[in-house]
Amino acid sequence: MASTGPTQYPAVLLDTTMDQLRTLLAVHETGTALAAARLLGREQSSVQKQLDTMNRTFGTLCGEALVLKRGRGKDVLFTATGEHLVELARATLSAWSDGINDARRRLGRTLSVGSTRYTLGFLLDAVERVSDAYQHRGVDLKVTHVRTGDLFARLQSKELDLVCGSIVVTEGQEAELDPYEIVEWRRSGLSILTNLPPEKLPGPAESTVRASELPGLPLVVSAGGLIARFLTAWYGADFRKAMSIAAEIEAAHYGFELLRSGVVSGAMLVTRGIAEAAESGSLPEAGGLRRLDVVGDVGPRTEVLVGVFTRRGDRASYDAHHPLNLLWDALAKDNERWWLSR
Numbered sequence: 001m002a003s004t005g006p007t008q009y010p011a012v013l014l015d016t017t018m019d020q021l022r023t024l025l026a027v028h029e030t031g032t033a034l035a036a037a038r039l040l041g042r043e044q045s046s047v048q049k050q051l052d053t054m055n056r057t058f059g060t061l062c063g064e065a066l067v068l069k070r071g072r073g074k075d076v077l078f079t080a081t082g083e084h085l086v087e088l089a090r091a092t093l094s095a096w097s098d099g100i101n102d103a104r105r106r107l108g109r110t111l112s113v114g115s116t117r118y119t120l121g122f123l124l125d126a127v128e129r130v131s132d133a134y135q136h137r138g139v140d141l142k143v144t145h146v147r148t149g150d151l152f153a154r155l156q157s158k159e160l161d162l163v164c165g166s167i168v169v170t171e172g173q174e175a176e177l178d179p180y181e182i183v184e185w186r187r188s189g190l191s192i193l194t195n196l197p198p199e200k201l202p203g204p205a206e207s208t209v210r211a212s213e214l215p216g217l218p219l220v221v222s223a224g225g226l227i228a229r230f231l232t233a234w235y236g237a238d239f240r241k242a243m244s245i246a247a248e249i250e251a252a253h254y255g256f257e258l259l260r261s262g263v264v265s266g267a268m269l270v271t272r273g274i275a276e277a278a279e280s281g282s283l284p285e286a287g288g289l290r291r292l293d294v295v296g297d298v299g300p301r302t303e304v305l306v307g308v309f310t311r312r313g314d315r316a317s318y319d320a321h322h323p324l325n326l327l328w329d330a331l332a333k334d335n336e337r338w339w340l341s342r
Helices: 018-030 033-040 044-062 082-107 117-137 148-156 212-214 225-235 250-262 272-280 325-342
Strands: 109-117 140-145 163-172 180-188 189-192 208-210 218-222 244-249 267-271 290-295 301-312
Touching: 018 033, 018 044, 018 082, 033 044, 044 082, 082 109, 082 212, 109 117, 109 325, 117 163, 117 272, 117 325, 148 163, 148 225, 148 301, 163 225, 163 325, 180 272, 180 325, 189 250, 189 272, 208 212, 212 290, 218 225, 218 250, 225 267, 225 301, 244 250, 250 267, 267 272, 272 290, 272 301, 301 325
Parallel strands: 109 140, 109 163, 208 290, 218 244, 218 267
Antiparallel strands: 163 301, 180 301, 189 267, 189 290
8 A cells, every 4th residue: 555645635634633623522522512612611603613614624525514503402413424533533632642641751751650549658658759859850740549440451551650559369379460560569368347246256266257257247348349359259240149248338438437337237348458557547447446357268269469560561661760660669669678677
């Protein structure tokens, strides 16, 4: 196929601006020029002028207008050509945005990192240690909250360059994360935090409960994430049928509030790190709840791996003073200090 040189594109196409493409997407998203103007913070006449211009341009190029008016107060109708051009506009703007971000990332001008709620402290400690270097280089650091189930998706999409969080792995085995590099902070199992009196807890042990005994407890469980993955591994995808679920929650702090208020009497499944933080007093929102560690005696042997993750190959493609490598090294050194202090 012959390549197309820079002078061979239609002149009317080259007059189309990225701002016009953004306007087209806004009209498609909102339905009308008026609603798009509100979204963009512009006058309706400005949006309508751009829309009319694109209608003429692509009507000439393609033989069909992009949008058709349907009367006062009604959303515009996008033609088949219009729908196709909307997707092209979205892809064009996304490609340019990604390309610019890649260039800024390569030059060390920006770094996007994420953390789950309970690993944020580790991340912030490391960020504090590199803040002077970042300030000197003018690095634009963006910190984002991520849910456990989104860690790798956010890395893969290049929304984030580094994430701190937890995943479920096979006990005692090295994590197989080929597309990613990892610094393992620590591994642990699950615990329960409960407001139940000792006589309502199974077994003679005061500090542990077996996984096989969990179905006999009124449980507070997260709707997704690590806890659901453990229960799925132990009891299958229909684990809810095997368990006595007193409350299903989206966020841990909501479960703590339910238990501490006494509205729900039961046991909340959490990672051992969270349970230890609650017991030590460093997680006040869970204060007053009793901790029992869960002994896995059903299903596969699984555990929680807490660590730092980035895309494999990214660090090697940058010099040692790139913001990603500086933060990675700070996190790795914090991990070494933690283990030496144990």
